Amino acid sequence: KAGVTQTPRYLIKTRGQQVTLSCSPISGHRSVSWYQQTPGQGLQFLFEYFSETQRNKGNFPGRFSGRQFSNSRSEMNVSTLELGDSALYLCASSLRGGYEAFFGQGTRLTVV
């Protein structure tokens, strides 16, 4: 079966702009989580959605937001981009949160 799909794979944005990243989970998976990975901070949890509701949120500013649609697809948005937002953004899906999470290939965001 198809894995987790993230689009786009690469993105270059300018400081101050906003960006939307997309994640399509494995069919049947209802939980989608987002992570940010940077060389300095490693992998950090952003938030988790289940059945269109955000259930858990990491320690990130309000510029980072997300949503989940009725088909379980999820988007995350970052507004007013800063240079420090340059990172690999990873999406993971699981059946209902917890358990085994399956990650996508990530979106590499570069802010210039």
Next chain:
Amino acid sequence: DAKTTQPTSMDCAEGRAANLPCNHSTISGNEYVYWYRQIHSQGPQYIIHGLKNNETNEMASLIITEDRKSSTLILPHATLRDTAVYYCIVRVVSDYKLSFGAGTTVTVRA
């Protein structure tokens, strides 16, 4: 807030078994041990998890000590494609997030 301790790096010869240790001395009774790996610039890949019994799947074996304070991930016949960062994570099954530490960088050499 990772609850595990892993060596920073280790080397392994191709074709040999790779034994990756992980200490989790503060593990609670309802916390599982999960292993993920991340090959360069890819998303983390689930390997295996266990509670207190040893587990084996097509990728690896997980050996958990009787007191559950440490575990070992075994890659039985390491290949060059097993070169990756390996993360040991303890979590309650219902916990929505994975707390990644720095992991162990494993380099498999020909």
